[in-house]
Amino acid sequence: MVKAVKPKKAAKSGAISGATRKRIAEEMQKFPQKRGALLEALHLVQEELGCIAPETARELAEIFEMRAVEVMEVVSFYNMFHAAPQGRHHVHVCTNLPCSLRGGRSLLRRLEEHLGIRAGETTPDGRITLGREECLGACAYAPMLRIGDTYHENLGVELAKKLLDSLE
Amino acid sequence: MTVRITVDGAAYEVEEGRTLLQALDDLGVLMNGVEVPHYCWHPKLSIDGSCRLCQVEVEGVPKLQIACDTRVTDGMVVHTKSERVRKAREGVMELLLVNHPLDCPICDQAGECKLQDYAFEYGVQHSRSREPRRALEKRVELGPTIVLDQERCILCRRCVRFCREVPGTGELVVENRGDRSVIAAFPGAPLDNDYSMNVADICPVGALTTKDFRFKMRVWFLDELPGVCTGCSAGCNIHAGVANNRVYRYVPRRNDAVNETWICDAGRMSYREIGSASRIHHPQVRGADGRLTAAGLGDALAVAAARLRAAIEGGGAEAVAVLASPHATNEDLLALRRFLAALGAPPESAGVAVPTGASDDLLLREEKAANAFGARALGFGGADAVIERVRSGAARVLLALGHDILAPAHLRGDVSALALLDGVILLDTHRSALERIAHVVFPARHALEKLGTLTNAAGRVQRVQPVVEPAFAAWSEGEILLRLGEALALPGFEEPAAWDPHAVSKSLGEELPAFAGIDVDSVGHEGLPLRGESA
C-alpha cells in the first residue's frame, strides 16, 4: 500500500499550523532576506494543507510581510504549487520527449482510460489527480511517473495501473 | 558629465549614465525626430526590457540592443533605421499580433493605440498566423475604476510597475506564466488607489479602460486641449478631451516640473464640474418677494452697484467685506485688487478662504483650489478677519467671489452670520448655500472656460485657456468686477473698457514684482515659476 502523502488533514482548514510557522521562521534565518524562504514555505504549507488557497496566501503574506497578491503570483508561476485543492494523490506522468520515445504518452493515455479522467483532472472521489509533467530527470528509466515525492521508473502499463489501484 | 553620441548621423550631447531612450527623451527627440518605438518602457517607470521592440543597432556590438536598457557611452554610434532594425521591429510586431484580437472597430483605444499605430507605421498590420487566437476574459473588473480585456493585453507590465512604483499600492501582478500570463489583482484586494486611472493612460493598447470613459466617445472625435486640473493646488497639467463643446475626460499632460505624467483620480473626475447641472446659469437678483429671479447682466450690475454704493456711503470702504476666490485666475484677482484700490481698501483687507482635503506625498495637495497660492501672492489676507467684520457689524455688504467661506474651517455651511447683511453679492460658478442668501448673483466662468493663469502650490504660474464655451451667459470674475467698477464710476473705471485678459496679465508684472515677465502669453504650456520660487 502506498500511503497518501498529501494533503494531510489539517486540524483547522485553511490555517497554517504553529509547527509549520516555526519551520518557516527557521528557514527565514538562512537567507539574507526572509523572502528567500518563500518557496520552501509554499512547499511546507502545501504539504500541510493540500494547496495554497487565497486565504492561505493571505496568511503567508502576513508571515513574510509582503502582499498577498505577490504570494499568489509566485504560486501561479510554478508547476508544483496549486491554488485549488487537488486529489489526495497527485500522479504525474512524464510526457516529454525521452519518455515519449519509450511510451510515456501511451502510458498516460492508458491511465486516463483506467481512471476515467483526463490529464489535469481529479477522480470524482477526490482520490487521484492525474497530471502530465515535463522531464523529471528519469529519461533512461522511462516510462515513469511520480506520485507525490516518489519516482516510479521503468513502468509497464499493468504495473502502473496496479500502483494507482493501490492508492488509498 | 556629458557624453557625445551619434544617432542616425546626428550628433547629440547627453548626460552620462542615461540609457539611450532616456537620453533621447531628455533631448525631446524621442518619437519626435528619432523613432524608436517602445511598449514596456515608460519615462517615469523602472526599466522592464521585455517587449523587445526598441531594438537598435549600436556600432561595434554584434547583436541588436534594446535602447531602453543600453547606457550611452562616449562616441556611441546608433542606427535606428537600418534594415536589421526594421526587420527586428517587424518581427516583434508580427508576434504581438499573433494573439491580438481584431477588435479595433469596437476598441476604445482605437485612435490612440500604440499597437495600431506601430502596426501601421511599420507595415505589419496583421500576423501571418492562421491559428486560432488565445481566448481569454474580455471583461475583468480590476477595481472600481478600471476594466481589463485580457485578450488585448500585450503584457508590457507598465500597469504592474505603475502600481508598485507610483502610488506604491502594488495591487496588480502578472499571474501564471508564458502565454497564459494575465494581469490580475488579488481576490478581495482590487485595484483601488487615488491614482488608479493612470493605468488606462499608460496602457499602450486597449486592455485597460476607465469605466468612466469606456464607450463614451471615439477618441478621434476628441480635441485634446491643454489645460490645468483645478482639483487642488498641485496644478497638474492635463489635456481636456473635448467634442461638441463638451469635456469628456481629462488625461494627464506631461510636465516633469509638476505632475510628470500622472494625475489623481479625483482630479481626473473633476472635469465633470464644468458641465455640471449645478452650474449657475444666469445673473439673478432677489426681488421684492424675497426670491431670486433671473435677470439681465445690466440689471444685476445696477442692483449690485446700488447695494455697494449704499454701504460705502454709510460706512466707507470698511463697510464692504470682500472675499477673493482661490479658484479665479491671477488676472481675475488682479482686477479685484484694482477694484479694492479704487474703493480705497488695501488688498489684504479682502480674505481668501481655501477648501481643504486629503493630501499625500505624490501630487494631491491639501488646498483644494487651483489658485490658492496665487491669491496669497496677490496680497489677499485671511478669511477669518473678513468674517469678523461681518459678525461685528462693521461690514454691511459682502462681495464674495466663490462660496469657499462655507468650508468647515470657516462658516461650516452655516450662513446665519451673513443673514443680517444689507447685501450679499456673489460671483460664482456653482450653486451653494451662499447663493440661497445672496441678493445678486453673477455666473462666473470655470477656469477652463477662460484665458488666464493659475499659480500652483509650488509657485508655478500656468496658463489656462477656454477649452469649451459655456452654453449659458457667464463671465470671468475679472470682467464682472470691471463692469461693477464702471457701474459705480469708481476712480480708474470711468472709461468703459473691454475685458482683455492678455493686457491684464501683462500688467501683473508691473504691479507685482514676483510676476515680472510672467504672463499668460509668456508662460507657455508648461508654466514658469514666480520670481523667487524654485518651482
Add this chain to the structure above:
Amino acid sequence: MGLKVPHTTNYLTEHFGDDGFVSLKGYEAQGGYEAARKALTRMQPEKLIELVKDSGLQGRGGAGFPTGLKWSFMPKDEDRPRFLVCNADESEPGSFKDRILLERGPHQLIEGILIAAWAVGAEKTFLYIRGEYSEPARVMQQAIAEAGESGYLGQGAMGTNFSHEVVLVRGGGAYICGEETGLLESLEGKKGQPRKKPPYPAEFGAFGMPTTVNNVETFCHVPHIVRRGAEWFRGIGTEKSPGTTIFGVSGHVVRPGLYELPLGTSLEQIVFGHAGGVPGGREIKGVIPGGMSMPILPAAELDVPMANESLRERQTMLGTGGIMVMDDTTCMVRVGCVIAHFFRDESCGQCTQCREGTGWMEKILNRIERGAGEEGDLEILLDVSAKMEGATICAFADAAAWPIQGLLRHFRDDFEMHLRHHRCPFHEGFRL
C-alpha cells in the same frame, strides 16, 4: 582532434556503485575532502583560480563557459557578502546526470563547493535543487548535516578561519529556473523570470550580492583537479574540451543510462559502443546530442566527437550531454510538436518573441501533424524561429528555436510528406 583517454575516465562516478560512498565516512575512505584540505590550507584563492583556469574546465550546465574565468569575475577588495550558487535545477529534457551526482556523490559535490567557495571568498552557497528532486534533496540535506558536524562546513572549516555554509533550496517546478538569473529570482522567493543582463551575477547576484553560479557537475570536477592537477585534467578529453562528462543516453537504445566518458568521445561510440545501439534491429534516424535545446543530428553525422568545438561545426552543441536517440519509426514532426509544447509551456512569458513565438510554432506543428498543414507553413516556422533568436532577455528563446530549425534542416522530408499526404505517414511511435 586527438582524443586522449588516460587511465581514469570515470573519476566522477567511479565509486557510485558503492552505497557507502554516499556517507561521509565512505567518501573520506576514498580520499574525500583531501583536496579541500589542500586548497583551504595550502593554496591562495588566486592560485586556485589560476589552477582551474589552467585545467581548462568548462561549465557543464549547458553553456560551456570557462569556470576559472567565471570565478575571476568576482569583484576583489569589497566587503559585500558574496555567494555561490550550485545550479541543481536540472530540467533540460534528456538530462539526468546531476540527479545521480546528487544522489550518489553528495560529498564530492560539497567538497567541490567548498573549494570554489574558498576561491571566490563566498560565505554561503545556495544549493538550488529542482522541487521534483525529493530524493536527491534528502540525500544532500543529510550530507550537508554530516559535513557540518564533522567540521567541513560551518565556522572554521577544517581548522582554518574560513567559514562556509550550504543552504539547500527547493525549487517550485519551472524549467526557466535553470537559467542562472531566473534561478536567482526564484532563490529570492520570486517568480523565476530571468533578469536583464548586465548587471551580471558576479556584480549583482543573489540578493543583490556578488555571486557565482555553477552547475552541479562543474563543482564535482573541481576536487579532482585540485587533487591531481591541471595537467592531468587536460590529459583527458580534447585539447579545447578537457575532462570527462556524464552523458545521459535515452530513447531508442538497448542500454539507456549514464556514461561518464571523456569529452570528444564520438557520438557513435556512445550510442553503439556503450548504449548498445538501437533495439529490434532498427536503424537510427536522428540523435539529439545535448539535451532538448540542441539541434538534432541525422544518422549520417554520428561520427562527430562530443565536444563543443566539433559539434558547433555541425550546427549543434554539447549542451548538457543529454543524448536522445530516435529510430527510423520516429516521426520528426511529432518530435517537433513535443519539443514545441515543452518550450511553450515553460516560457516565462516576459519577452514578446518567446511568449508568442513558442505558441505559434507549437500550433503550426500540431496542425501539420494533424494533416492540416498548408503551403508556406515551413517557411513561417523557420521565419518565426529566426525572429526568436538572439533577441530576448535570456537564451531560452534560442533554445526553443534551434531544435525546430535542426529538425527542418535534417528532416524536411518528414514535414513535406505530412503536407503532401495531409496526414502523418508514420503509424508507430508516440501519439500526441
